[in-house]
Amino acid sequence: MLLMIVLGFIIPWLTTGYVYKRAPKIFFTVAPFAALIALILNQLGIQTDLWAIHTSSNVVLLNTLFLDLGIFTVSAVWFTYFLYYKERKPAWMYLMFVLGMTGVEFIALSIHLLTYHEKWNIFYTFLMYFGGFIIIHLIIRKLDKLKVYP
Template sequence: MAPFVALLSITLNQIGMALKFWTLYPETNYLIFNSINIDFGFNPAMAVLFTFIIYIKQWKRWIVYLGFLIFLTGSEKLAVIFNKVKYDDHWNIFYTFIAYLLGLILADIYFHFLKKLTKEL
């Protein structure tokens, strides 16, 4: 789960920063290093926890989605308030919410098929 989400995170963060939709601070000369802690730490950890709660703890899926969307979007909003993230005029917190929703859906689908494939082995 973590390698898939890390790849997804680094790809989308690099595209978003290259298109100047958002900037992460502190900013470095090398774009790849600006989001390294998020791409290889925070986002994969959240995805692993997300799938653990749904598939192992078997909580209601809609509650897990809602809780994670509130937490992730809220964390991003705090990062914006504390000037760790700056959005340009074409990006806002609603788009961030949609991006996290799509990311959670992709993680859920990926784990569903991963689990199905490993059962067949």
């Protein structure tokens, strides 16, 4: 569990100081949505027995909470920063972030922090991350239309 907290929560949040100085609105707009999306998808996957996360906690919610509020939320913050504030091409951002998060999950599979059950595989994980980043992108576009971002 300590490894999950350090790698999945503390280290990702340590990278966000740079973004916060330049675009603090992301933390009050996109980050809550990203955390909610991650929490819902992870709990849905665990409760429907598609995958299991192996930690020392007996509380199922705690198995993913540090990841949901950590690396998944932080990846959406960085995605928003590069896509909106740095005006990077969406295709490259999708490719980089979806493959990056799928790669992180592949590492978790390799070191047995995570196991997929027979109905799930890494391709479905790729699609799930792609869908999650599409939702974040739609939220960014809506916030832009509402003139939330400068």
